[in-house]
Amino acid sequence: MDVLDIAVGVLRCEEEICLSLRQKHQSHADHWEFPGGKIEAGESIDEALKREFIEELGVQTDNWQPLIEIPWVYDKKGEEVSVRLHVYQTYDFDGTPHGKEGQLVRWFNQNELRELTFPQANQGILTALELGDRYAISGRFADSEDFSARLDKVLSDGIKLIQLRAKGLDEAEVLKLAQDNIDAIHKAGAKLMLNGTPEWLAQTRADGIQLASNQLFEYDSRPIGKDKLLGASTHNAEELTQALKIDADFILLSPVLPTATHPDMDALGWEAFAEMVKEIPVPVFALGGMKTELLNQAKLNGAQGIAAISEFWK
Numbered sequence: 120m121d122v123l124d125i126a127v128g129v130l131r132c133e134e135e136i137c138l139s140l141r142q143k144h145q146s147h148a149d150h151w152e153f154p155g156g157k158i159e160a161g162e163s164i165d166e167a168l169k170r171e172f173i174e175e176l177g178v179q180t181d182n183w184q185p186l187i188e189i190p191w192v193y194d195k196k197g198e199e200v201s202v203r204l205h206v207y208q209t210y211d212f213d214g215t216p217h218g219k220e221g222q223l224v225r226w227f228n229q230n231e232l233r234e235l236t237f238p239q240a241n242q243g244i245l246t247a248l249e250l251g252d253r254y255a256i257s258g259r260f261a262d263s264e265d266f267s268a269r270l271d272k273v274l275s276d277g278i279k280l281i282q283l284r285a286k287g288l289d290e291a292e293v294l295k296l297a298q299d300n301i302d303a304i305h306k307a308g309a310k311l312m313l314n315g316t317p318e319w320l321a322q323t324r325a326d327g328i329q330l331a332s333n334q335l336f337e338y339d340s341r342p343i344g345k346d347k348l349l350g351a352s353t354h355n356a357e358e359l360t361q362a363l364k365i366d367a368d369f370i371l372l373s374p375v376l377p378t379a380t381h382p383d384m385d386a387l388g389w390e391a392f393a394e395m396v397k398e399i400p401v402p403v404f405a406l407g408g409m410k411t412e413l414l415n416q417a418k419l420n421g422a423q424g425i426a427a428i429s430e431f432w433k
């Protein structure tokens with residue numbers, strides 16, 4: 120099947136994002152979209168974005184940075200159409216965006232986006248915009264006071280996504296840790312993922328659950344509501360497929376590099392990681408041997424960012 124390569128641009132101004140409403144004669148009529156369009160033969164993604172923003176919105180743009188790449192297959196009047204959305208973002212533009220093709224163009228605050236109707240493939244873009252590029256997983260701690268102190272350090276480092284993982288503790292102890300620390304996490308504008316079950320999640324104000332790879336196969340469909348985040352931990356193609364089947368919002372793929380936490384597992388390496396991520400329409404964090412200085416390399420290989428225990432949990 121031929122794949123249509125589409126350049127998609129997230130134009131940002133402080134907390135706001137510029138969207139266009141698709142018109143009656145287009146597919147996905149009356150859905151909001153990030154402006155963009157098909158990449159023409161011989162054009163780079165950057166050139167396509169600059170051209171589309173002049174043609175559709177009358178603005179000059181620059182400094183486009185990659186956000187996420189989304190492979191998707193749409194059904195168009197009974198025929199399968201395969202697209203690859205190359206999603207980039209920028210804050211750098213000149214002029215006032217307006218609908219040059221008669222379309223409605225509007226700025227929305229980022230936290231209004233979940234209320235709007237988008238083409239289905241855009242779910243991964245919304246998640247990519249909401250999650251940061253560093254995901255801290257809790258490691259060792261002596262007691263609850265020590266946990267809070269280490270968590271404070273993570274938050275003061277500006278990390279916005281944290282997983283509470285405490286394998287030695289029972290349900291009541293994990294839930295208590297979540298309850299005792301959730302206000303500090305939310306105050307810092309961060310989100311808490313529980314390494315646990317949907318039942319645990321229901322008893323807390325945590326923002327989502329992170330399912331271990333073996334848990335993924337306990338479900339045939341998404342085990343929690345859309346108002347919470349579903350993270351899936353994976354190591355191979357089979358687990359990735361299952362993660363998508365149960366509608367995970369984002370994925371951890373590991374081990375990318377050798378890691379002391381799982382010395383028995385072979386590392387994937389960046390090349391295999393990038394190949395696998397290319398097939399995934401939601402954000403994927405690289406895990407295993409990750410260090411802050413590898414963040415750019417992770418992004419170049421298609422990752423949302425890096426996840427780590429020892430690098431972030433000091």
Ligand SMILES: Nc1nc2c([nH]c(=O)n2[C@@H]2O[C@H](COP(=O)(O)OP(=O)(O)OP(=O)(O)O)[C@@H](O)[C@H]2O)c(=O)[nH]1
Nearest residue numbers: 125127145146147152153154155156157202238240241
């Ligand atoms: N520009 C843009 N396209 C998107 C988004 N999400 C998404 O699935 N797409 C899909 O990517 C394709 C965009 O192609 P286009 O903008 O050049 O073409 P078009 O509207 O004339 O396409 P059509 O032939 O599907 O009506 C469409 O199939 C569209 O549904 C998005 O946020 N922005």
